[in-house]
Amino acid sequence: MPDSAFPSRPTPGRTCAQPGSVEPAWIPAGSPRRPPATDDLTAASAAPRPERVLIVGGSSGIGLALVTTLATAGSEAILAGRSARRLAEAVEALAGLPGPVRAAVADMGVADDVARLCAEAGPLDHVVATAADVSTAYGPVAAFDPDRARGLVDSKLIGSLLLARHAAPHLAPTGSITFTSGIAAYRPSAGGALVAGVNGALASIAAALAVELAPIRVNAVSPGWVDTPIWDVLAGAARPQTLDEMGRRLPAGRVGQPADIAAAYLAVMRNPFITGTVVHVDGGQRLV
Numbered sequence: 001m002p003d004s005a006f007p008s009r010p011t012p013g014r015t016c017a018q019p020g021s022v023e024p025a026w027i028p029a030g031s032p033r034r035p036p037a038t039d040d041l042t043a044a045s046a047a048p049r050p051e052r053v054l055i056v057g058g059s060s061g062i063g064l065a066l067v068t069t070l071a072t073a074g075s076e077a078i079l080a081g082r083s084a085r086r087l088a089e090a091v092e093a094l095a096g097l098p099g100p101v102r103a104a105v106a107d108m109g110v111a112d113d114v115a116r117l118c119a120e121a122g123p124l125d126h127v128v129a130t131a132a133d134v135s136t137a138y139g140p141v142a143a144f145d146p147d148r149a150r151g152l153v154d155s156k157l158i159g160s161l162l163l164a165r166h167a168a169p170h171l172a173p174t175g176s177i178t179f180t181s182g183i184a185a186y187r188p189s190a191g192g193a194l195v196a197g198v199n200g201a202l203a204s205i206a207a208a209l210a211v212e213l214a215p216i217r218v219n220a221v222s223p224g225w226v227d228t229p230i231w232d233v234l235a236g237a238a239r240p241q242t243l244d245e246m247g248r249r250l251p252a253g254r255v256g257q258p259a260d261i262a263a264a265y266l267a268v269m270r271n272p273f274i275t276g277t278v279v280h281v282d283g284g285q286r287l288v
Contacts, residue, residue: 050099051075053269054121056108056163057131059086061228062180065258066128066265071099078121080106081131108159109150118166126269127167128178132156134230137198138191149194156180157198164209164218173215176269179206181222181278186286203278210276217275219268224282226256251284 053070057063058079067077071094079101081087087103094101104120106113108131118124133151160179167177184192185199199222206220225246235242247254264281268274280286 049076049123051125052078052121052123053126053128054078054080054118054124054167056080056106056117056127056129056159057180058128059083059090059103061130061230062223062226062258062261063128063130064090066130066262067101068094068097069259069262069266071097071101074098076100076102078102078104080104080108080117082107108156108163109154111162114159114162115166118163118170121167121170123172124167124170125172125175126178127163127171127176128180128265128269129156129160129163130180131159132180134195135233137195139194140191141193144194152194152198157201160202160205164205164213168213168216171216174272176217176219176275177209177213178218178265178268179220181206181220183222183224183282183285185222186280206278207276214275217268217272219274219276220278221261221264221268222278222280222282223261223264224250224256224280224285226258226261228258247283249288250282251287254283256281256283 051070051074053075055063055067055070055077056079058067058077059081063079063081067079067090070077076099077094079087079090080103082105084105087105091101091103104117106117108114108129133155135151136148137152139145139148164177171177179202181202182195182199184195185197185203188196203220203222206218209218225243227243231239231243243255261281264279268277268279
C-alpha cells in the first residue's frame with residue numbers, strides 16, 4: 001500500500017500527495033525553500049486553524065458529498081481511501097472551494113495504514129468512516145466463504161475499530177467519531193446476513209465507544225437506499241428504473257441522495273449532546 005503523505009499546512013486545492021513528494025511544512029510546493037520569517041511564524045501561530053475533519057471513504061458517493069459540504073463551508077477536509085486515482089480526481093474536482101482539501105492513500109483493513117494516516121493528519125476535530133467493500137459481501141449462508149467475507153469485515157468493521165483506536169489520541173475533547181451502519185441491520189434481506197451483521201455491530205460499537213472514549217462523542221449514521229455509483233454495479237443500465245421503483249415504496253417517496261446523508265453526519269458532528277446513538281436517514285424504509 002503506498003505511503004500516505006501530505007504537508008501539515010497544505011495549500012487549498014492541492015492534488016493527492018504521492019510517496020516521496022512531501023514538501024517541507026509551511027512551504028507550498030514550488031516555493032523557494034527558505035526558513036519562514038519571524039513575522040510569518042507569529043501570524044501563523046496567532047491565526048486559528050479551520051475545523052479539520054478526516055473522512056475515510058471520501059473519494060466518491062456519500063463521503064465525497066460530505067467532503068464537498070465541509071470544504072464549501074471553509075472546513076479543512078482530509079479524504080482517505082485505497083484508490084490514488086479516485087482520490088486525486090476528487091481533490092481536483094474540489095479545487096477552488098474555500099476550505100483546503102487533502103488526500104491520503106490508506107487501506108482501513110491494514111493497521112499500519114490507519115496508524116500512519118491518523119499520525120500524519122495532525123490534530124483533528126471530527127472523524128467519519130464511510131468506507132465499505134461490499135463487492136463479495138452478499139450471498140446465501142449455504143455458500144458462505146470466510147475469505148470472501150474479509151473485504152467487508154476488514155474495511156467496515158475492523159477498519160472502524162482501528163480508526164477509533166488511532167484517531168482518538170488526535171481528536172479534540174469536543175470532537176466526534178461517526179461510523180456508517182446501514183438499513184441492512186434493520187431490514188435484512190435474504191443473502192445479506194453478513195452485511196446485516198456488520199452494520200448491526202457498528203451500532204453497538206458506537207454505543208460502547210461513546211462510554212469508553214468520552215468526552216469524545218461516538219455515533220453511527222444509518223443510510224437507507226441512496227443513489228450512489230454502487231448502483232451502476234448492482235443494477236447496471238437499469239439503475240434509473242430500479243431506483244425509481246424503490247423510491248416509490250418509501251414514505252419519503254424517493255431514494256436518498258448523498259447530500260441527504262452528508263447532512264446527517266453534519267448533524268451529529270455539530271450537536272454536542274448527541275453521542276452513543278444511531279441516526280437513521282432512510283426515508284422511512286424501516287417502517288415499510
